Amino acid sequence: MFRNRMPRYEVLSQDAMATLDKGWRRLVSELGVEFMSQRALDLLGAAGQKIEGDKVFFDPDWILEQVAKAPREFDLQARNPAHDLHIGGDAMAFGAVYGPPFVREGQVRRDATMEDFRNFTKLAQSFPTLDSAGGVICEPNDAPLDSRHLDMTYALATLTDKPFMGNVVSGPNAIDTIELTSILLGGGQGREAGRARMEQTPALISLINCNSPLRWDDRMLDSLFEYAEANQAVVLTPFILMGAMSPVTIPAALVQQIAEALTGIALAQTIRPGCPVVFGSFLSNIDMQSGSPTFGTPESGMGLLCTGQIARHFGLPFRSGGTLTSSQVPDAQAGYEALMTLLPTFLAGTNWVMHSAGWLEGGLVAGYEKFIVDIELLQMMHAEFTPLEIDEASLAFGAHEEVGAGGHFLGAMHTMERFRTCFYRPLLSSSENYERWMRNGGNDAAARATKIYQDKLASYEQPPLDEAIREEMEEFVVRRRKELGD
Amino acid sequence: MFRNRMPRYEVLSQDAMATLDKGWRRLVSELGVEFMSQRALDLLGAAGQKIEGDKVFFDPDWILEQVAKAPREFDLQARNPAHDLHIGGDAMAFGAVYGPPFVREGQVRRDATMEDFRNFTKLAQSFPTLDSAGGVICEPNDAPLDSRHLDMTYALATLTDKPFMGNVVSGPNAIDTIELTSILLGGGQGREAGRARMEQTPALISLINCNSPLRWDDRMLDSLFEYAEANQAVVLTPFILMGAMSPVTIPAALVQQIAEALTGIALAQTIRPGCPVVFGSFLSNIDMQSGSPTFGTPESGMGLLCTGQIARHFGLPFRSGGTLTSSQVPDAQAGYEALMTLLPTFLAGTNWVMHSAGWLEGGLVAGYEKFIVDIELLQMMHAEFTPLEIDEASLAFGAHEEVGAGGHFLGAMHTMERFRTCFYRPLLSSSENYERWMRNGGNDAAARATKIYQDKLASYEQPPLDEAIREEMEEFVVRRRKELGD
Numbered sequence: 001m002f003r004n005r006m007p008r009y010e011v012l013s014q015d016a017m018a019t020l021d022k023g024w025r026r027l028v029s030e031l032g033v034e035f036m037s038q039r040a041l042d043l044l045g046a047a048g049q050k051i052e053g054d055k056v057f058f059d060p061d062w063i064l065e066q067v068a069k070a071p072r073e074f075d076l077q078a079r080n081p082a083h084d085l086h087i088g089g090d091a092m093a094f095g096a097v098y099g100p101p102f103v104r105e106g107q108v109r110r111d112a113t114m115e116d117f118r119n120f121t122k123l124a125q126s127f128p129t130l131d132s133a134g135g136v137i138c139e140p141n142d143a144p145l146d147s148r149h150l151d152m153t154y155a156l157a158t159l160t161d162k163p164f165m166g167n168v169v170s171g172p173n174a175i176d177t178i179e180l181t182s183i184l185l186g187g188g189q190g191r192e193a194g195r196a197r198m199e200q201t202p203a204l205i206s207l208i209n210c211n212s213p214l215r216w217d218d219r220m221l222d223s224l225f226e227y228a229e230a231n232q233a234v235v236l237t238p239f240i241l242m243g244a245m246s247p248v249t250i251p252a253a254l255v256q257q258i259a260e261a262l263t264g265i266a267l268a269q270t271i272r273p274g275c276p277v278v279f280g281s282f283l284s285n286i287d288m289q290s291g292s293p294t295f296g297t298p299e300s301g302m303g304l305l306c307t308g309q310i311a312r313h314f315g316l317p318f319r320s321g322g323t324l325t326s327s328q329v330p331d332a333q334a335g336y337e338a339l340m341t342l343l344p345t346f347l348a349g350t351n352w353v354m355h356s357a358g359w360l361e362g363g364l365v366a367g368y369e370k371f372i373v374d375i376e377l378l379q380m381m382h383a384e385f386t387p388l389e390i391d392e393a394s395l396a397f398g399a400h401e402e403v404g405a406g407g408h409f410l411g412a413m414h415t416m417e418r419f420r421t422c423f424y425r426p427l428l429s430s431s432e433n434y435e436r437w438m439r440n441g442g443n444d445a446a447a448r449a450t451k452i453y454q455d456k457l458a459s460y461e462q463p464p465l466d467e468a469i470r471e472e473m474e475e476f477v478v479r480r481r482k483e484l485g486d
Numbered sequence: 487m488f489r490n491r492m493p494r495y496e497v498l499s500q501d502a503m504a505t506l507d508k509g510w511r512r513l514v515s516e517l518g519v520e521f522m523s524q525r526a527l528d529l530l531g532a533a534g535q536k537i538e539g540d541k542v543f544f545d546p547d548w549i550l551e552q553v554a555k556a557p558r559e560f561d562l563q564a565r566n567p568a569h570d571l572h573i574g575g576d577a578m579a580f581g582a583v584y585g586p587p588f589v590r591e592g593q594v595r596r597d598a599t600m601e602d603f604r605n606f607t608k609l610a611q612s613f614p615t616l617d618s619a620g621g622v623i624c625e626p627n628d629a630p631l632d633s634r635h636l637d638m639t640y641a642l643a644t645l646t647d648k649p650f651m652g653n654v655v656s657g658p659n660a661i662d663t664i665e666l667t668s669i670l671l672g673g674g675q676g677r678e679a680g681r682a683r684m685e686q687t688p689a690l691i692s693l694i695n696c697n698s699p700l701r702w703d704d705r706m707l708d709s710l711f712e713y714a715e716a717n718q719a720v721v722l723t724p725f726i727l728m729g730a731m732s733p734v735t736i737p738a739a740l741v742q743q744i745a746e747a748l749t750g751i752a753l754a755q756t757i758r759p760g761c762p763v764v765f766g767s768f769l770s771n772i773d774m775q776s777g778s779p780t781f782g783t784p785e786s787g788m789g790l791l792c793t794g795q796i797a798r799h800f801g802l803p804f805r806s807g808g809t810l811t812s813s814q815v816p817d818a819q820a821g822y823e824a825l826m827t828l829l830p831t832f833l834a835g836t837n838w839v840m841h842s843a844g845w846l847e848g849g850l851v852a853g854y855e856k857f858i859v860d861i862e863l864l865q866m867m868h869a870e871f872t873p874l875e876i877d878e879a880s881l882a883f884g885a886h887e888e889v890g891a892g893g894h895f896l897g898a899m900h901t902m903e904r905f906r907t908c909f910y911r912p913l914l915s916s917s918e919n920y921e922r923w924m925r926n927g928g929n930d931a932a933a934r935a936t937k938i939y940q941d942k943l944a945s946y947e948q949p950p951l952d953e954a955i956r957e958e959m960e961e962f963v964v965r966r967r968k969e970l971g972d
Contacts, residue, residue, distance in 0.1 A: 009495045016876040023881040034891040214891040244894050247882035248908035255881050288905040292917040298870035298910045326917035331930035332859050333915050335821025343829050373818050384784035390502040395509040395741050396733035405520040405700040408730050415734050419774040422734035424784045429819050431778040431812035444817035
């Protein structure tokens with residue numbers, strides 16, 4: 001997996017950080033945070049926090065005590081150990097887009113289906129740059145609603161051998177996800193063996209969103225309880241579109257984000273001290289004229305840079321970034337907005353990056369072509385964020401002696417020895433001269449991406465899986481689907 | 487103009503810098519640099535450097551003594567004082583694309599004409615984000631070759647009131663450019679008054695390219711002599727596509743770039759001690775399979791970050807970056823490659839940024855639509871690289887009190903007071919929901935850009951200019967054209 005050994009780009013002064021620190025303390029203690037779950041309220045009350053109705057007024061120092069119980073870094077296991085991940089430190093892990101109800105292929109925009117879900121999962125498996133397919137890579141609208149989580153988890157478990165995200169629609173869904181994953185990780189020794197392995201090292205990482213501002217909803221919290229109790233990683237994420245879910249000033253959004261993420265993390269640590277958590281951030285803004293969400297904005301880039309610094313301040317791994325865009329199609333806007341988010345994602349050293357491939361139209365659409373654009377961006381970032389090795393040999397004095405003033409280095413010995421690997425080789429980008437490009441069809445990046453994803457799907461190879469395990473998972477899915485009445 | 491008050495992103499360790507330092511010293515002293523100009527050789531020889539044929543073997547410490555004579559920062563005057571520029575420090579100035587022989591509008595790619603030159607100049611004048619139209623914004627192929635520089639300079643001088651770049655095709659062309667500019671700046675008091683003002687504060691900034699590796703050619707050097715003697719700014723720029731004009735390793739390219747830029751600067755300081763110079767960089771790489779130049783690559787981004795740090799090490803303002811791309815059309819690739827260069831341009835705090843708008847197809851094409859894409863990127867970067875103000879008021883505690891948990895901030899007082907200016911407002915990017923976007927034609931960014939540039943040209947207003955000055959410039963052009971036999 002990728003380790004970001006480049007410097008972090010830090011933009012907050014110590015004074016600024018102190019002001020933000022005062023801000024979140026005031027929010028959690030004076031205004032409080034709502035938890036729409038009696039279990040959560042009982043637990044937080046028993047831990048000494050003041051409860052009024054659904055609202056919890058926190059002692060900020062108590063929050064920091066809980067935060068200190070969380071691991072600074074942790075491992076996440078895959079069924080294929082070659083795909084085990086590390087979350088935190090200089091490690092960066094990347095998952096595909098999460099949540100879109102629609103897909104776009106070429107000129108067609110339509111409802112996403114289970115077939116699309118499987119296709120995107122296969123694509124995520126096929127590109128080494130992606131560490132995970134993510135979770136709800138698109139919403140399979142043709143699968144029965146109540147048992148859809150089973151179909152998705154089964155697909156993620158069988159079509160990839162990388163870690164994946166847990167379903168968070170309800171507590172029972174979370175339990176199903178954990179059960180299926182324990183079968184998968186049992187290694188033929190049964191579900192209990194798998195469960196024990198998961199206790200040791202988490203295999204699932206799940207997204208728990210805050211209903212910003214300052215409210216944690218019941219279904220997400222039910223899922224949080226299940227995953228935290230099972231020692232599975234949770235990403236506590238304020239969902240903030242500035243101007244709608246937070247005030248319009250970035251500092252206010254940052255303070256709110258800290259208050260929300262830390263109260264969620266404090267709850268997780270109260271449920272199970274030491275369970276793996278991630279400081280989550282999903283921070284962008286709305287267009288103040290239309291109210292539409294906007295992505296890849298300067299404000300979101302700035303927010304991302306600050307978030308990294310804040311998470312490190314609290315000693316927590318963090319999630320943010322991706323290849324977000326508001327664009328409806330994989331055009332120039334989609335290209336620059338995606339990088340407007342992804343480059344700061346790397347500058348900030350983000351540990352867990354959802355929405356790294358396929359995000360289109362404000363997250364409503366999973367785009368096949370956009371997926372390929374984003375893989376190219378990820379690959380380029382991996383190359384750019386690899387520190388230079390600067391030593392005597394890298395200066396290639398001998399090549400200059402060989403070539404001389406005004407010459408060219410194409411045939412130099414130094415070049416011959418390195419030409420295959422010296423520069424990043426693009427997946428999608430074209431530098432063909434105009435005549436050759438026209439002869440090859442004059443295709444723009446989107447048109448070329450169509451061919452790339454189709455070829456990739458055609459050459460997809462399913463990772464091997466013990467047939468007994470697959471059968472046990474299938475039986476589980478069939479049984480649970482029946483129980484759920486689908 | 488834009489001041490970049492964000493931190494610089496520095497990626498070179500002190501050790502790395504020391505290794506690079508040793509490297510350029512060895513190149514200039516052991517291998518030497520060619521100067522294809524007897525004047526230059528005589529001057530450098532008289533200054534004590536060892537000459538063998540066209541080659542100069544430098545004492546690196548002597549070079550540093552010359553470099554130390556250059557101003558760390560300087561002003562550049564415009565005919566409209568509101569557009570005066572500062573070059574160096576935290577100031578960043580942006581000029582349009584420079585040099586393309588072709589243009590693209592929509593689906594049409596064709597030879598650039600004088601009409602295109604005027605159009606792009608008008609566009610550069612119309613967007614405040616651009617500080618200069620640059621110079622050869624496109625090559626006007628329908629204008630007579632020997633007097634084309636007169637037409638271009640006249641257009642730049644009359645259609646904009648911002649600073650512009652000087653012609654560098656030959657020494658006499660440089661003299662013509664200086665003469666025309668002195669008329670322009672005479673303020674009705676005649677050419678001599680203008681010349682005196684230019685002596686005081688440079689008005690022209692001109693690109694002197696090195697014929698990399700390690701050779702300075704005669705025509706560029708002739709121009710350098712004219713501009714430096716007249717105290718006009720020069721940008722000494724190694725033109726390096728790694729793999730062709732330098733070894734394939736980035737450290738080798740950086741060392742070569744230092745050797746070339748500093749020897750050019752040392753010559754300029756020998757011609758006129760204290761004349762304004764810029765450490766230039768144009769650093770990308772070729773595709774090692776096809777030999778094509780590639781832009782917006784990870785290697786060029788890394789090179790750019792290093793270049794900023796290197797130029798500061800020598801106490802010089804520097805030029806680099808832009809919105810470069812290899813893409814043939816303003817598609818997703820053009821969008822992300824442009825930002826792959828432009829974001830590092832800001833991270834490095836580049837002082838003079840050529841090719842900031844309109845660059846397409848490896849610089850062979852000036853793109854009308856791409857021009858608009860790039861203006862959007864520049865505007866976004868200006869917003870993103872503006873430090874946050876973090877104080878008690880920015881935390882908007884009152885807005886939280888007003889809105890409460892789970893509410894929304896759209897109608898909050900805090901929002902109402904700030905909604906017009908709180909977020910960057912895009913020029914080109916769309917966040918329209920799908921239905922509205924379809925109703926509005928379902929246009930991608932390129933199609934929307936067509937309308938934007940056409941509207942901008944339609945609403946262009948020529949900046950006022952004293953008719954006597956314009957006439958004197960016109961007479962100069964007519965007379966010189968006749969003398970040049972066109």
